[in-house]
Amino acid sequence: MGEAFLEVMGLNKQFGGLKAVNDVNFSVAREEILGLIGPNGAGKTTLVRLITGILKADSGSILFKKREITGKKTWDIVNRGIACTFQNMRPFRRLPIIANVMVSCLSPRAMKRGEWVKRIEAKAMDALEFAGISDMALEDASTLSQGDLKRLEVARAIATEPELLILDEPFGGLSPAETELMAKSIHRLHKGGRFGRLHSEGPAMIIIVHKLQQLMKIADRIIVLNFGTIIADGTPVEIVNNSKVIEAYLGEGEI
Amino acid sequence: MDLIRFYVRKLFTVLKNEVIVLPSRVVVVVFFLFLLLLPVFTNNQYTLRIFTLTCIFAILAASWDLLSGFTGQINFGHALFFGVGAYAAAMSNLHVHLPPWASIPLGGLVAVLAGLIIGIPCLRLRGTYLALTTLAFPIILMGFVFAFPDLTGGELGISGIERIARSRVTNYYIVAGLMFGLCTIMWKITDSNTGIIFHAIREDELAVRASGVNTTRYKLLAFCLSGFFAGIAGGLYAHFMRIAGPSTLEVSMSFLVVIWAVFGGVATIYGPVGAVFILFPLLEFLRFWQEYRTLMFACVLIVILLYMPDGLFPWLRDKIETECPRCKIRNIATRTVCRVCSASLE
Numbered sequence: 001m002g003e004a005f006l007e008v009m010g011l012n013k014q015f016g017g018l019k020a021v022n023d024v025n026f027s028v029a030r031e032e033i034l035g036l037i038g039p040n041g042a043g044k045t046t047l048v049r050l051i052t053g054i055l056k057a058d059s060g061s062i063l064f065k066k067r068e069i070t071g072k073k074t075w076d077i078v079n080r081g082i083a084c085t086f087q088n089m090r091p092f093r094r095l096p097i098i099a100n101v102m103v104s105c106l107s108p109r110a111m112k113r114g115e116w117v118k119r120i121e122a123k124a125m126d127a128l129e130f131a132g133i134s135d136m137a138l139e140d141a142s143t144l145s146q147g148d149l150k151r152l153e154v155a156r157a158i159a160t161e162p163e164l165l166i167l168d169e170p171f172g173g174l175s176p177a178e179t180e181l182m183a184k185s186i187h188r189l190h191k192g193g194r195f196g197r198l199h200s201e202g203p204a205m206i207i208i209v210h211k212l213q214q215l216m217k218i219a220d221r222i223i224v225l226n227f228g229t230i231i232a233d234g235t236p237v238e239i240v241n242n243s244k245v246i247e248a249y250l251g252e253g254e255i
Numbered sequence: 256m257d258l259i260r261f262y263v264r265k266l267f268t269v270l271k272n273e274v275i276v277l278p279s280r281v282v283v284v285v286f287f288l289f290l291l292l293l294p295v296f297t298n299n300q301y302t303l304r305i306f307t308l309t310c311i312f313a314i315l316a317a318s319w320d321l322l323s324g325f326t327g328q329i330n331f332g333h334a335l336f337f338g339v340g341a342y343a344a345a346m347s348n349l350h351v352h353l354p355p356w357a358s359i360p361l362g363g364l365v366a367v368l369a370g371l372i373i374g375i376p377c378l379r380l381r382g383t384y385l386a387l388t389t390l391a392f393p394i395i396l397m398g399f400v401f402a403f404p405d406l407t408g409g410e411l412g413i414s415g416i417e418r419i420a421r422s423r424v425t426n427y428y429i430v431a432g433l434m435f436g437l438c439t440i441m442w443k444i445t446d447s448n449t450g451i452i453f454h455a456i457r458e459d460e461l462a463v464r465a466s467g468v469n470t471t472r473y474k475l476l477a478f479c480l481s482g483f484f485a486g487i488a489g490g491l492y493a494h495f496m497r498i499a500g501p502s503t504l505e506v507s508m509s510f511l512v513v514i515w516a517v518f519g520g521v522a523t524i525y526g527p528v529g530a531v532f533i534l535f536p537l538l539e540f541l542r543f544w545q546e547y548r549t550l551m552f553a554c555v556l557i558v559i560l561l562y563m564p565d566g567l568f569p570w571l572r573d574k575i576e577t578e579c580p581r582c583k584i585r586n587i588a589t590r591t592v593c594r595v596c597s598a599s600l601e
Contacts, residue, residue: 054464073464075464075466075470084465086465090462090465092458092462099454099455100455102451103451103463106468107466108469120448138583160467
């Protein structure tokens, strides 16, 4: 594994009496796709919200490219190179799809990186093209299906040209064919390169799912979270055979 | 001569290809011509006075729409900006002897300061809490006005301010011209990249932040822009009425602005402007039935809200124009194919 790109150290978050994230430590390398799995309520989304500054951690620290980002504002973190998608999609429903992506293109990071692009519409269109929904660019976001909304979320995230992309349940609500397509897109994005006027840094990725099967092909390493604590960390093969993981998913006793 | 011919031909082409093709654009041109030619057809001082005030309130209503309609920061105390603009213009004119062309923009700038002062503490609030907090600010300022009568004139206000111009007709043209110009600027802002972010903040602020945009800065910008335009309206009002009194800060003034915007259609700019041009003269017309005036006004509002929940003007626009399902360009409702992409409109 290469040098740590994102380092999470001793992170804690409590909601009343519930410890949602309990002393979590992990790191992500620059060229890595990290899978984050766990049963419902394991604290996966809370962890992502802490990294992206949507929630404030009770204690612990997060370093991105060796710089402290704990307690920074969400927009600042995004401008430092971390982008995320939401599990429950949050499109701007009454705006056209292209305008949804243009908002990301108007962030300082995207504006600085695309100075040579004269019109941000062009860059937004390329992000939509990559996500595969450019033909619907002028429709209102409220007309999109569940699968297309997921694509829109991805398009919005990649429009900021992130170096670390956090995808929260990118396969949720998708059909097997759509899941396959999304996995391919994720791979293509991770390889990096130029998609029209949009440049992909080949971002490191954290992919959150709760079905292990979906991660087997794409993740380099998987972390398993249960009751806010990391119970396993290893390659997909190691994770599949880990007794603690099996217990967390299937419970104790004979099958 | 050739140059004149060129421009006449260009004007004709624009009229033919860009204006006549859409009823809403024709309405805007007719409205402009109506404002331009009104003093030619009537010399009635009262009518001109009503329309001058209508233009001033149109700027105020559009400025509320810029903040609350587009950005979703519901402001129930918009009279604050209007009052601050009016008082600042009046004081600078009376005490510092600034001419109206300087005191009115100054009123706008002081209202920007007011926007910053109320914007910063209000940034953490949303929805009902924000609305109720903003409602309090003009009331607080009114307390200050009464507390320092030597400076503010107390209940009587500041009177004896210089007129914008000597004749009523010149006054009217200046105010109408400014109304047209400022509303066009507001419309252009909402149509720009900044406007997209304003729209997005109204839809989902967290998602905008997650897109890397500093929403605090944009919300403050919306407060300041809205304050500036409302402050200009306040300054114009003070110089036109030649008085800046506590009535400019009244709660009823704040609510009138909201009623105009909701009646005309929020997040449109043209809606609130059109609504002022219907409701303000209508209220004046109804004064002949003084005892029924408010009742009739309320009836008109209820009918509009019941049958046109998005406001009168978006409803009318949807009746006379249709949007092409393919290229999203608007067409007159009688067309069967899109004027740009030839897609079927049926």
